Structure formats: C-alpha cells, structure tokens
Amino acid sequence: MKISIVVTQEEHYKYAQEICDTIESSALLRGTGIAKRTPEYIQKKMENSDALIALVDGKFAGFCYIESWQHGKFVAHSGLIVHPDYRNLGLAKKIKSKVFDYSLEKFPDAKIFGITTGLAVMKINSDLGYKPVPFSELTSDPSFWAGCKTCTNYEILKSKENKMCLCTGMLYDPKEKQKDPPKHLFNVKVLNRLKLIKQALFLKK
Numbered sequence: 001m002k003i004s005i006v007v008t009q010e011e012h013y014k015y016a017q018e019i020c021d022t023i024e025s026s027a028l029l030r031g032t033g034i035a036k037r038t039p040e041y042i043q044k045k046m047e048n049s050d051a052l053i054a055l056v057d058g059k060f061a062g063f064c065y066i067e068s069w070q071h072g073k074f075v076a077h078s079g080l081i082v083h084p085d086y087r088n089l090g091l092a093k094k095i096k097s098k099v100f101d102y103s104l105e106k107f108p109d110a111k112i113f114g115i116t117t118g119l120a121v122m123k124i125n126s127d128l129g130y131k132p133v134p135f136s137e138l139t140s141d142p143s144f145w146a147g148c149k150t151c152t153n154y155e156i157l158k159s160k161e162n163k164m165c166l167c168t169g170m171l172y173d174p175k176e177k178q179k180d181p182p183k184h185l186f187n188v189k190v191l192n193r194l195k196l197i198k199q200a201l202f203l204k205k
Contacts, residue, residue: 003061003091005054005098008046012053015060016042022060023081036150037079052099054082054091061086064099067144068107074139075103075110080121096124104174111174113138115167122168130170135163137171 016039023037045051045065054062064080077099082091103112114130115138116122122132138144145162148154157165 001056001089003054003056003086003089003094005052005062005095007049007102008051008053010047012046013043015053015063016040016046018060019063019079019081022063022083023079026081026084042079051079052095052102054086054095056086059083059085062091062095064095066099066103066106068110069139069141069144072107072110074141075107075112076114076139076144077103077112078114092120093124093127096121097128100128100172109174112172113170115165115169117167122170125170125172128172130172133169133171135165135169138169 019042020037020039042051042063042065046053050067051063051065053060060083062080062082064077067076067078068074069076077096080092080096080099082095100112103110112130113133114121114125115135116125145157148157148165151157153166
C-alpha cells in the first residue's frame with residue numbers, strides 16, 4: 001500500500017464533502033464534541049494551500065488543515081482525520097508530522113497549538129514537542145473560539161469564559177525548540193483520569 005501525503009491542489013476539491021462526512025461520523029462514533037466544518041470551508045483551505053491530504057490509489061485516506069490567528073502569531077491544526085479503511089496504520093501520526101513541518105515552514109515564528117479530547121492526538125502532539133497549557137496561553141482571537149459553537153460542549157466553554165472545557169490545550173513554541181524537539185512525558189493513565197474528572201465536573205446534572 002503506497003500512501004502519499006501532499007499539500008492540497010484543485011484536483012483534491014472533490015474530496016471536501018467526504019472529508020466533512022468522515023470528521024462528523026468519527027466524532028459521533030467516539031461520542032465526543034467537535035466543531036463542524038462545511039465542504040465550502042474545507043475547499044477554501046485547500047485553495048489557500050493550508051491543507052494536507054493523504055491518498056491511497058486516488059482514494060481519500062486522511063486530512064488535516066492549518067488555521068492562523070492574530071496575524072500569524074498562532075497557528076492551529078484542525079480537522080485531523082483518517083478514513084476508517086486506513087486506520088491503525090500510524091497514518092494520523094504521519095499526517096500530523098507532515099502538517100507540523102509544513103506549518104513551521106509557512107509560519108516560522110508562530111506558536112502552534114491545539115485543543116483536543118483525544119488521547120491519541122495528545123500523544124502525537126507530545127511526541128512533536130507540544131506541552132499541555134491552560135487556555136490562557138492559547139490565542140485570544142474570538143474567531144477561534146467562535147468555531148467551537150457547533151461543538152456539543154460549547155455551553156461548558158461559554159460558561160467558563162473560554163478558560164476551560166473538556167478539551168486539553170497543547171502548545172509548541174518554536175522559540176523553545178531544539179534540534180530535536182524535547183518530548184514531554186506523556187502518561188495516558190494520568191490524562192485519562194483528568195479527562196474523567198473534567199467530565200464528572202462539567203457534565204454533572
């Protein structure tokens with residue numbers, strides 16, 4: 001199986017709807033909140049060369065795109081998804097690594113951040129040199145947080161004034177990077193425990 005991961009071009013616009021459907025169905029399957037995307041928005045990212053797509057023999061296998069905030073001061077990777085037919089092959093990590101390197105090339109001075117409830121994504125981020133941080137260290141751009149409005153957990157975020165939610169914030173600061181990015185200790189059991197505590201606190205009736 002030959003997998004190619006490339007910066008999107010016009011020939012990839014046709015996958016926009018499938019990408020959106022895969023992102024949404026994956027979130028429903030996991031029972032997690034996620035900001036919804038439209039095919040039009042995904043295509044716009046493709047047009048701006050702000051997205052990477054993974055293909056296997058012309059079939060959609062994975063995707064991720066870049067968003068910049070506060071005039072390029074912050075960069076986030078969003079919509080990371082792997083098609084069900086190509087999971088458990090380490091593809092998510094390959095896509096994330098590619099989009100990470102691409103972000104450093106395109107926005108060399110930007111801090112790269114993300115918010116996620118997925119332990120697998122946290123592990124990938126940790127291996128790349130991200131560290132867990134409070135939301136106060138992430139972008140203050142209201143446009144970013146507005147993107148969470150379609151998430152099922154948005155009311156929690158809103159009630160906490162964008163300072164806390166079920167997601168964990170993670171940040172990579174290029175000013176702190178070394179030749180080999182330091183790997184922060186990642187303990188799945190500890191982070192899963194913290195996730196359960198958050199759920200117990202925020203989702204209690």
